[in-house]
Amino acid sequence: MEVHIHREVYNLLKEAEMLVIASPIYYHGISGQLKCVIDRFYSAAYPRGPKNLKKVAMILSSGDANMYEGALFSFKGDFLDYLRLENMGVFTAHGSENKSEKKREELRAFGASLR
Ligand SMILES: Cc1cc2nc3c(=O)[nH]c(=O)nc-3n(C[C@H](O)[C@H](O)[C@H](O)COP(=O)(O)O)c2cc1C
Numbered sequence: 001m002e003v004h005i006h007r008e009v010y011n012l013l014k015e016a017e018m019l020v021i022a023s024p025i026y027y028h029g030i031s032g033q034l035k036c037v038i039d040r041f042y043s044a045a046y047p048r049g050p051k052n053l054k055k056v057a058m059i060l061s062s063g064d065a066n067m068y069e070g071a072l073f074s075f076k077g078d079f080l081d082y083l084r085l086e087n088m089g090v091f092t093a094h095g096s097e098n099k100s101e102k103k104r105e106e107l108r109a110f111g112a113s114l115r
Contacts (some may be wrong), residue, residue, distance in 0.1 A: 005029070013044050018055040018088065019079070020114060025062035029070030038078055049083045055078070057088035057114055065094045088114055
């Protein structure tokens with residue numbers, strides 16, 4: 001079952017032009033779950049990235065403001081520089097913004113801008 005799911009993701013990755021990655025901030029960085037996903041990218045990205053993949057965007061949620069340095073280090077290092085993807089933007093929300101209608105609308109607009 002698990003093997004099957006992995007294959008499905010790898011197949012989608014072969015066709016994908018853009019990645020949209022999302023994570024809460026846990027202990028000043030991306031979540032352990034997203035880190036595991038990035039680690040699994042190694043087999044798909046080595047020695048060259050998935051051939052159609054050109055762009056990446058990131059969505060982050062945190063408790064406090066300005067908690068994104070660790071996640072941005074990973075975004076830049078792993079996706080912009082290592083995989084040489086185009087930066088389509090980073091969307092962030094913190095604290096009470098996470099549950100606000102205004103922020104939800106902004107996120108919808110951000111999503112719609114990703115082409
Ligand atoms: C294990 C854990 C670690 C966290 N570490 C941080 C942190 O270092 N900085 C921060 O601003 N928020 C931290 N948070 C808060 C989460 O980022 C926040 O709960 C998440 O973005 C979801 O937002 P919500 O709780 O308003 O739904 C942490 C939450 C958990 C569960």
